[in-house]
Amino acid sequence: MNPQHLKYSQNHEWIRDDGVVFVVGITDYAVEQLGDITYIELPEVGLDVAQDDDVASIESVKAASEVYAPVGGRVAQINQRLLDQPEIVNKSPYEDGWFFKLEDIERAEFDALMSASEYESYLKEQ
């Protein structure tokens, strides 16, 4: 199940409002499609991103793929642990496996993202 308190993008990222910063990761569905993750590349802290920019990349045993910014903003922090232990994303996509945190985000873009139930219906169409 996808946690209720998160917002979701069509590219299968989740984003969580932590007050000052917004935490971004990939959904359980995305993890399942990728299979075992072997490498992760993360952006530089301080990078300004627009919505749907590719900001991180993932390599798995099946494919290489991008992580897109679900909203515009600035990268405030990255999850360094993923660089050495990408398998954390497979184990805990919604908690320990977060990718990066954004600040100064585009609020309207955040509000327009899908809720957990909307994301569930979106997945059914996939």
Place this chain on the structure above:
Amino acid sequence: MELIFEKTRSGRRGVTLDPLDVPEAPLPAELLRGDPAPLPEVSELDVVRHFTHLSQRNFGVDSNFYPLGSCTMKYNPKMAEAVAANAGFRDLHPHLATTPAGYACCQGAFEVIYETERLLAGISGMREVSLQPIAGAHGELTGVLLIAAYHRDKGHRKDTIIIPDSAHGTNPASAAIAGFKVLQVPSAPDGTIHLDSFRKVLNENVAGVMLTCPNTHGLFEPEVRKIADLAHQADALLYYDGANLNAIIGQCRPGDLGFDVMHFNLHKTFATPHGMGGPGSGPVGVGDKLAPYLPGPRVVKVDSANRSAGIPPASYKLATPEKSIGRIAPFFGNFMIALRAYAYILALGGDGLREVSRHAVLNANYLLARLKQAYKPAFPSGFMHECVLTLSDFASELDVHAIDVAKALLDRGFHAPTVYFPLTVKESMMIEPTETESKLTLDAFADALLEIAKLARQNPQALHEAPQHLPVGRLDEVKAARELNCTYI
């Protein structure tokens, strides 16, 4: 099995050097290593047996069926090997062409290059062909560089290449290496590109559009002519990725469909050796717009009136087009591979090549018809030389994934089809039998896949544990990707 290093016995040697018959010249001390190189110490027979045993564990199209989708692993006829073994070709030194006396000795090789380029131009409907690129992706890069040269020459400022989401990963890589931005166009649910989605991404910054046709879903793009017209209206050039040329060879020509530039994979369509060391060959073909920019030097025919008085008189010479993008490979590309393709084309002739594509399409559709009872096609209809299945139901209902079915096929003596490509299809399995397989082989393969589908319901664990009957069992792909170490020492 033991590695060659583990077979070492101190003092064993596999070579005997001739006695020194010239004065010994000592090497400067600073160039000498302190410790002897840790090379294997083995006899000639040890080496022969070691590598013979390794080769017996190899899996190739000469030993088994190899239906690797998108790769066209067809049989390489030995007739072409015999032609390539001819000493007149085999012993030619590539530098001969650069010496005045040697030039005359290269006329036969030049004729092969010239005639192969003409044959490929005729097959593809392109005006000119260059054999220089030495692999498919190298041909792509060359093609994109030609597109860039054209726009630069015309003073256009264009920075984008459109590529469908079903493309080979090499397409966006080639465009990016040539300095372009990549815009993706999504496929419709039927697996092809619809004009509306193409119109949405097309704009005046688009320098080119790279299509594979049939595409990597195995489907012919029905709107290809209209896509060509729209691209040309925006002054963008249309690139044909020749990966799937085997499906249409002798039936239709990329040049007639509106393509401006393309590459051929001689190691796919024209039956030259393929995979894991090739060497490959990815000639690039161009229409009128791009011909002035082709890589050089090119082999050109000398008018009989202007022939030199040499012995023999030169019929061919080298010339570089004025606006050429220059050399993109040393010498003349992989000449010996082009030579095999030349032999193959001449041996089959036009009628034979038409039979190639007819049988390639027939074989793929025969397999699909047999497999349909147990496996779901990824798209409703229209498969040409390869068919794409989706095993998503196996995954969700039985926890059996495409990789498990692939590994189980290895146990049954077949090379696995391509899995997890195309990326647009979940749990995809892409089967390309090629024209060279008999109905007997196709039936044996279909029987194996149907038996595996039954096993998936009865005993899925058996599939998770496959393969069981090969020198190695299920390999740890994560470890291989993350901790790759190919060195012994």
